[in-house]
Amino acid sequence: MKIGYLGPRGTFTEMAVQTLFDDKNVLKPYRTIPDCMDSVANGDMDAAVVPVENAIEGSVNVTLDYLIHKQRLEIVADIVVPISQHFLVHPNQRDNEIKKILSHPHAVAQCHEFLRSSYPGVEIEYMTSTAAAAQWVADHPNEPVAAIANEQAATSYQLDMLEKDIHDYDENRTRFAVLAKGKLSLPPYQVEPYTKKTTMMVTLSSDFSGALHQVLSAFAWRKLNLTKIESRPMKTGLGNYFFIIDVDCEADDVLIPGVMQELEALGCGVELLGSYPCFFHTSLKLTEASSV
Amino acid sequence: MKIGYLGPRGTFTEMAVQTLFDDKNVLKPYRTIPDCMDSVANGDMDAAVVPVENAIEGSVNVTLDYLIHKQRLEIVADIVVPISQHFLVHPNQRDNEIKKILSHPHAVAQCHEFLRSSYPGVEIEYMTSTAAAAQWVADHPNEPVAAIANEQAATSYQLDMLEKDIHDYDENRTRFAVLAKGKLSLPPYQVEPYTKKTTMMVTLSSDFSGALHQVLSAFAWRKLNLTKIESRPMKTGLGNYFFIIDVDCEADDVLIPGVMQELEALGCGVELLGSYPCFFHTSLKLTEASSV
Structure with a gap:
């Protein structure tokens, strides 16, 4: 099929x-x-x-x-x-200050509290999917940019999980x-x-x-x-x-x-x-x- | 007040x-x-x-x-x-092929039919507002990028209205x-x-x-x-x-x-x-x- x-x-x-x-x-x-x-x-x-x-x-x-x-x-x-969301960065960027965060609008909304408390004022850019955000981060190892995406994306694109389970609500x-x-x-x-x-x-x-x-x-x-x-x-x-x-x-x-x-x-x-x-x-x- | x-x-x-x-x-x-x-x-x-x-x-x-x-x-x-949406470009880009379109996700959804018929396959990037999309286009006069935004944004940012009223439904x-x-x-x-x-x-x-x-x-x-x-x-x-x-x-x-x-x-x-x-x-x- x-x-x-x-x-x-x-x-x-x-x-x-x-x-x-x-x-x-x-x-x-x-x-x-x-x-x-x-x-x-x-x-x-x-x-x-x-x-x-x-x-x-x-x-x-x-x-x-x-x-x-x-x-x-x-x-x-x-x-x-x-649904579990994580904060992913390229291994090169682990210790750098994150200047921009990429994800799908739904994932951004799901992590609203985390973003406000841990990354207030940091620029957020919407992508067409969480996986597209992870792929962008993987493709730009020298940019201090993070993605919000799932575990499958972290593995596929070999990104570091800087913070795990950053979604506001369990039971998602x-x-x-x-x-x-x-x-x-x-x-x-x-x-x-x-x-x-x-x-x-x-x-x-x-x-x-x-x-x-x-x-x-x-x-x-x-x-x-x-x-x-x-x-x-x-x-x-x-x-x-x-x-x-x-x-x-x-x-x-x-x-x-x-x-x-x-x-x-x-x-x-x-x-x-x-x-x-x-x-x-x-x-x-x-x-x-x-x-x- | x-x-x-x-x-x-x-x-x-x-x-x-x-x-x-x-x-x-x-x-x-x-x-x-x-x-x-x-x-x-x-x-x-x-x-x-x-x-x-x-x-x-x-x-x-x-x-x-x-x-x-x-x-x-x-x-x-x-x-x-x-609500009326328009297709805005920098005056420098009037005659060039548009490679990317910026707007708020709601505005993109409102112009779905127009985008599919006139710009199929062209990359779409989400912005936090239609006005932010217009501002980006105004700030990058040499990029072949268009914004979907309203008339007020076209005037404020001195952009050309390449197509007017591109929203799918009247009565919006x-x-x-x-x-x-x-x-x-x-x-x-x-x-x-x-x-x-x-x-x-x-x-x-x-x-x-x-x-x-x-x-x-x-x-x-x-x-x-x-x-x-x-x-x-x-x-x-x-x-x-x-x-x-x-x-x-x-x-x-x-x-x-x-x-x-x-x-x-x-x-x-x-x-x-x-x-x-x-x-x-x-x-x-x-x-x-x-x-x-």
Whole structure:
């Protein structure tokens, strides 16, 4: 099977890929999330692995927005990976004063407290990924510049870990989606799924008071447990949103179709984005999903 | 009055500031949103003006998260500003092939279609603001580098507008919050408010099915119109969220306290973040808020 993922090598997405797909599969890194999703739509790849949500930073908006507005693929699996960030320098720069810090904006945000207390006022430059930051540092051994990136990047680019685990919050995780064109037969699981989920997109019927309350009623009286509700802009103007709703069960023949038919009859737009097994990276213990 | 805002000069935040505060006030740009909010908390400034939400990109997470988790200030006003992005180069580089494009990640995302069709594969580098991108281009007249920024930045830094209005969606707006320590007497309005809103933070009582539905019921049966509901991570683990709820009315003595008391009695955490007038930038016509 051919799997595209958000590259470069050495990112957390690669850890997600390795949870489900061993190296008998073709694994190809892409430069951006849209490029990665396009590769499935145009048939170059069978599936794409992209980040959807981080426990600290929240949803990865470019993934949700591109999925909804541009390239509708089906969610066929979901993988949770633990996130640890480290402060990496070139061995030549170990004892020098660091003048600039490079990383992805999400990683910078995850290490906000560390940066404020240990490197106040030091220039921060955003890169397209944590691995790209590590690579830049490796390529410029004479510049007093550090990268915030993961252990895999430290090893790949032979950088020194000047400080370990500099992220502000423990329990940091990122959730990745496996996207495909229609149903995809996943390879034999390397780990067992801990639950199954169903994801829907709902647009509200019209500009009336209590519309979202009415939508949630359709789930609540059926005791369908929601694990997430996310509002995203329709991109038609401030105040216009659609909602992405995760339900903690597999799509059945009765309850989920019942919800969808009722919401449509009430004038909402409803689309099933996928019903799929959920996995943890092998380094994580099983825990239950929460409710909203 | 002393007003801190997300700088540098030439950003959309400065346009928001000028909507409410003329130059008889002291206006001071800050480098980051947290620095700007800290300046009010420590008494250096009377109020901070920071972005909260963009019509295309959604909420500005660093503002919401810093407000909730780190520096609790009161929302005392809300200002909506129109967003137009342009492709700026140094006059020396007008006829050269552009090798790199600089801008803030939000602005890059807002011009995604333009970049893919007109500059596919050209390197993109993220800057801390659109104005910082324009300044870099102005400071490097011999580099074939372009900035995505607004008209104010083009004028300030004397750059050529190679392409105008390159943003993917019209109707793009950003909403800014004015934050203060407790109630603040705003100066005499330069424009009249178009509505009043109340913002609350709600955490759910416990991990049970239908909790959010129950919260919305407290608003729905009182016919309190919600204009926005946003879920953000609690930062305690994937699946744990709090909700920011905007109600389309001023906090009264009966209905809003009624909602808050009931939700507390049900075991939710409820905090009033502010009840405040809402303004449009002078270039925008009045429109109504939508409901959710």
